[in-house]
Amino acid sequence: MATSTTLFLDATVLLGGAVIAAPLFKKIGLGTVLGYLFLGILLGPVINFIHDGESVLHVAELGVVLLLFIVGLELKPAQLWNMRSEIFGLGALQVxxxxxxxxxxxxxFGVGLSTAIVIGFGLALSSTAFALQLLEDAREQHTPHGKRAFSILLFQDIAIAPLLIMVAVLAAGSMELSMESAKLVAIAVASLIGLVLVGRYALNPLFGIIANTGAREAMIAAALFIVMGAALLMNYAGLSMAMGAFIAGVMLAESSYRHELEANIEPFRGILLGLFFIAVGLSVDLSTVLENWLIIALLVPALLTVKAAILYGLCRAFGSPHNIAVKVAAVLPQHGEFGFVLFSAAASAALLDREQASLLIAIVTLSMVLTPLCVKLGSMLVSESQHEHMEEDFEGAEGSRILMIGFSRLGQVTAQTLLAGGCEVTILDTSAERIRNAAKFGFRIYFGDGTRKDVLRAAGIEKATMVAVCTNKVEVTNRIVDLIRNEYPDINLYVRSYDRAHALELLTKDVTFQIRETFESALKMGRALLEGLGHSAEDAQLIINDVRRRDLERLRIQAREGSIMAGSENLHIKPVPEPLVQPRQEAQPLDEKTEQALQGDDDTADAKA
Structure with a gap:
């Protein structure tokens, strides 16, 4: 009973601490990962409230497993195949x-060759959990540097089995592959093939049967069973458990149950991954750190620098621009959780003594602690002059009736209006930063150039009935309007115009509706000023209606006569000496009816002037 009470007390303290530490560190700009680490160090080595950090770490590793499963769900087999050169080229070279x-x-430092090899390859591995969580927090999983970092991490997961075999071979004193090692390789390959076949042919029918029963809790149980079963199979084969979960996720990436699986797994993943970072903090051996503080203080920054330099150089060699190479180097210089596994195996095989293993584990742990700071430093080395590009990925973009191109200030407010009206909106933009910021608020936004027909098709324009063009630059807006009018003449075009001249140009392109971004806001500003001067709200509105009507008349006359100076008699250039009389008919916005008037009956337009 006492053990049970202690367990519940530890869990309560961990959850309560996480509730405080994660938001606090997020608020001050250090990120949730560092908050979890700080909490673990405080509760473990500092105040000794929780003593068995290693046991917590074993349980929390399930968070890493679930993280890789969700990553796999978002990555189809075809996409994985397209990344093969980066996984087996860049990833293999990095290791x-x-x-x-x-x-x-x-x-x-006086170690033998075999020990040096174990140390070198153990520290060559990065932390999948830390790197992916930092990328996810920054909404950078699908950026070029995010995908390159993931490719490297994926190969490192694959490399675990060969590295463990290497430890066994080095311990045996022979560099030849023994029969036992060959057997392990055969088991690993057979397990991989078996998992792929089960994922391809058995998982979808299984989830279909469960879904037909309507038992939602069984669906959650099945998802956890698949993840843990795949992880245990890969662990038996000598590969990482995370690799098994990742493969299971990839096999279900094209399943119709993908979104439900992700929704079911996400809460478990979030809690357990946070617990993993806390457990890493709990596992810090302060006595080892204090005894070897000078060595650690010199080695950790030096190793981080060496590894970052190698990552940067390899990324540049594989064609990455400076910014992408810097960001990959900043997110992956730490040493990873698989180093714990490798060094423990090496200590058991007498390749490392216990003191060396403890020192290396302390170095690995402290490198993880410094990872968020490395990312901050990397952001300072990025060249602002280079425009960041994201990968074009239109998964789930089909089906919306409204396609918005450009998420400018006007586009952002317009999108809110449409969503408030219950309308689905697919948004395209070319700013990586704007996309990340918008995605944080839940907008359905994709990276894509609206001047390209293939991008418009991928974004679902053929199923859309309306396109809102909210781009900022005149030439870009015109190119998009011309492309859509030529390729999709039946689509209704709603366009943001830059100024009056641009508005007149758009009227010749048969747009359904156009508006100058500043016009209506300027009218509202004028109305507020009038009311501030003492005009009643009714009088101010009459004046605004008059200005709007006169502006519309000017636009009609200018479109008809082809001169920007036409209709200038409708401008108010001096104060009106007497109160305005409300016009008998309020001016209409420049919509399709106005277009017909501009192109049609000139006599009617003259009568209204």
Whole structure:
């Protein structure tokens, strides 16, 4: 009973601490990951409230497993195949080069060759949990640097089995592959093939049967069973559990149950991943850190720098521009949780003594603690002059009746109006920062150039009935309008015009509706000023209606006569000496009816002038 009470007390304190630490660190700009780490260090090594951090870490590793499953759900097999050169090219080179360089740097410290190899390749691995969580917090999973970082991490997960075999071979004193090692390789390959076949042919029918019963709790149980079963299979095969969960996710990426699975798994993933970061903090061995503080203080920054330099160089060699290479190097320089596994195996095989293993585990842990600061430093080294590009991914973009191109100030308010009216809106924009910011608020926004026909088709223009063009630049707006009018002449076009000249130009392009972004807001400003001067709300509205009507008349005359100076008699250029009389018919916005009037009956337009 006492053990049960202690367990509940520890869980309560961890949850309560997370509720405080995560929002606090997020608020001050250090991120939730650092908050969880700080909480773990405080509760474990500092005040010794929780003593068994290793046990917590074993449970919390399920958070990493669930994270990789969700990542797999968002990555279709075809997309994974397209990333093969980065996974097996860039990823393999990163592990090999980092391992060799760090091993070479270890030799002057008096360790043997076998020990140096274990140290080098153990520290060559990065933390999947830390890196992916930081990318997710910044909404950068689908950016070029996010995808490159993920490719490297994926290969590192694959490399776990060969590295564990390497430890066994080095411990045996022979560099030849033993029969036992060959057997392990065969088991790993067979397990991978089996998992892929089960995922391809069995999972969808299984979820279909469960879904037909209507038992939602069984659906959640099945999702957790699939994830944990795949993870345990890969663990048995000598591969990482996260790799098994990832493969299961990829196999279900095209399933019709993908979104429901993600929704069911997400709460467990979030809590357990936070617990993982807390457990890493709990596992910090302060006695080892204090005894070797000088060595650690020198080695951790040095190793982070070496690894970041290798990552930057390899990314540049694979064609990444400076900004992308810097961001990959900033998010992956830390050493990873698989280093714990490798160093523990090496200690058991007598390749490392216990003191060396403890020192290396402390280095790995502290490198994780410094990762958010590395990301901050990397952002300072990014060149602002380079325009960031994101990968074009229109998954789920089909089906909306309204396609919005450009998420400008006007577009943002317009989108809110449409969503408030219960309308689905698909939004395209070319600003990576604007997309990340909008995605944080839940907008359905995609990276894409609206001047390209293939992008418009991928975004679902053929199913749309209306397109809102809210881009800022005149030339870009005109190119989009011309393209849509030529390729999709039946679509209704609602366009933001830059100024009066642009509005007149758009009227010749048969747009359904156009509006100058500043016009209506300027009228509202004028109305507020009039009321501030003492005019009644009714008089102010009459005046605004008059100005709007006169502006519409000017636009009609200018469109008819082809001169920007036409209709100038409708301008108010001096105070009106007497109160305005409310016009018998209020001016209408420049909609389709106005277009017909401009193109049709000139006599009617003259009578209204």
């Amino acid at each position: 090999f080069v980092s391992g060799v360089v760090i091993a070479a740097l270890s030799l002057p």
